[in-house]
Amino acid sequence: MAEEKKPKIDLKARLGKAGGGATPPPAGVGGIPAPMAAPTPVPGAGPGGVPSSNQAPRMGGGLPVPPGIPVGPPPAFKSPGPALDPSNPLSAVVAPQRAMPSRPPAPPQPQRIEVDEMAVQEARKGARKQGLVAGFVGALVFAVIGYIAGGASAESKARSTSVNHAKSLATDVTNARDQLKKMADTVEAGRSTLGKDHKFPDTLAKDLAGINIDFAGDKLAGVRFSGFSTDTTSGLIEFISSVQATNDRKNALVSLLNKLQKPLTEQLSGGGAQKLNFIVIVDKDASKQSFGILAGLTKPIEVQGNGTPTLPAEFTATNPLTRGNVTIGKLTNIDKPGAVYVIPKSLEAACPSESAGQVGQLVSQLNHLVNDIRGEKAGAGGDAVVDDKPGLIDKADKLITGLNKVQ
Numbered sequence: 479m480a481e482e483k484k485p486k487i488d489l490k491a492r493l494g495k496a497g498g499g500a501t502p503p504p505a506g507v508g509g510i511p512a513p514m515a516a517p518t519p520v521p522g523a524g525p526g527g528v529p530s531s532n533q534a535p536r537m538g539g540g541l542p543v544p545p546g547i548p549v550g551p552p553p554a555f556k557s558p559g560p561a562l563d564p565s566n567p568l569s570a571v572v573a574p575q576r577a578m579p580s581r582p583p584a585p586p587q588p589q590r591i592e593v594d595e596m597a598v599q600e601a602r603k604g605a606r607k608q609g610l611v612a613g614f615v616g617a618l619v620f621a622v623i624g625y626i627a628g629g630a631s632a633e634s635k636a637r638s639t640s641v642n643h644a645k646s647l648a649t650d651v652t653n654a655r656d657q658l659k660k661m662a663d664t665v666e667a668g669r670s671t672l673g674k675d676h677k678f679p680d681t682l683a684k685d686l687a688g689i690n691i692d693f694a695g696d697k698l699a700g701v702r703f704s705g706f707s708t709d710t711t712s713g714l715i716e717f718i719s720s721v722q723a724t725n726d727r728k729n730a731l732v733s734l735l736n737k738l739q740k741p742l743t744e745q746l747s748g749g750g751a752q753k754l755n756f757i758v759i760v761d762k763d764a765s766k767q768s769f770g771i772l773a774g775l776t777k778p779i780e781v782q783g784n785g786t787p788t789l790p791a792e793f794t795a796t797n798p799l800t801r802g803n804v805t806i807g808k809l810t811n812i813d814k815p816g817a818v819y820v821i822p823k824s825l826e827a828a829c830p831s832e833s834a835g836q837v838g839q840l841v842s843q844l845n846h847l848v849n850d851i852r853g854e855k856a857g858a859g860g861d862a863v864v865d866d867k868p869g870l871i872d873k874a875d876k877l878i879t880g881l882n883k884v885q
């Protein structure tokens with residue numbers, strides 16, 4: 479059997495778009511295919527238009543249809559999934575009647591908004607102002623916080639420094655108090671030697687010169703007084719002034735001791751012996767009335783004990799009226815000029831000598847210095863009420879207590 483030539487398949491004919499074939503109706507709504515037209519009877523077909531088994535079906539052009547190929551238009555294409563993109567070329571073939579998707583809405587037309595440039599500038603200025611104000615307030619807050627924190631730290635450090643300064647000052651005041659006690663003891667010993675033993679204190683000047691109360695104004699240089707009480711602060715200033723005055727008085731006393739050491743030593747070492755230094759020259763004036771002139775002997779006459787002095791036949795003295803020396807004998811007859819001696823005690827009582835005055839001055843200075851250091855107690859009895867006068871030792875004790883309380 480000769481091999482049959484396969485006919486060329488005409489898709490257009492199959493789709494109903496060629497020759498005299500009818501165009502298939504559009505698909506129904508919802509993808510349901512429209513009813514197909516009845517097939518055209520083929521000559522020699524059996525009932526129902528089905529070709530008999532002895533005759534091959536023919537195509538619309540009269541050509542026989544190869545066996546195994548269905549005759550008639552294909553059923554409408556039913557999409558199993560979502561509709562194809564309208565831009566796809568097959569969308570027109572598969573579903574020509576399918577409703578096209580609606581177009582997306584047109585984008586809104588741009589609108590022009592008019593903005594006032596002055597308003598923008600004012601808004602910028604306002605924003606800048608607000609930013610500056612906010613920045614300033616923030617910086618101020620941080621500065622206050624930093625100041626408070628720094629102030630607390632600085633205050634704690636300053637208080638610690640004040641405590642250290644107070645301790646150092648308490649040590650200095652203690653040392654000054656010890657020197658004051660030593661000075662008072664030394665002066666009292668010298669005063670006892672002069673007053674009770676009737677001897678000049680030879681070593682007193684040297685001993686006092688070696689004692690110095692070291693508490694001057696430089697002790698307060700750079701001191702922080704945070705935590706110091708008012709009484710302690712004022713007491714420090716007063717103590718400095720009192721110590722300076724005591725040092726000055728001590729220096730003056732040393733100078734006086736050095737000056738009086740030789741004359742007082744000679745006077746006090748005589749063992750009770752007296753010296754006649756003056757005589758009285760007795761004479762008569764023009765009216766025959768007696769008068770006396772006090773004249774100093776050029777050479778003193780020593781008198782042992784309290785006995786009667788041994789007088790020379792003549793005295794040599796300096797006439798204070800003429801400033802010249804005169805020699806005159808003892809007065810034996812009131813009618814003739816003569817001289818009589820003057821009792822030393824009477825002269826000292828009436829006209830204290832320079833050395834006698836200096837002794838009194840020395841004793842006074844010694845008493846004054848001791849009272850400044852140890853203080854004075856109020857006298858008992860009497861109508862006048864006198865309070866105790868605290869000395870430098872009492873002031874030093876009070877200062878030490880106050881300085882140790884600084885915290």
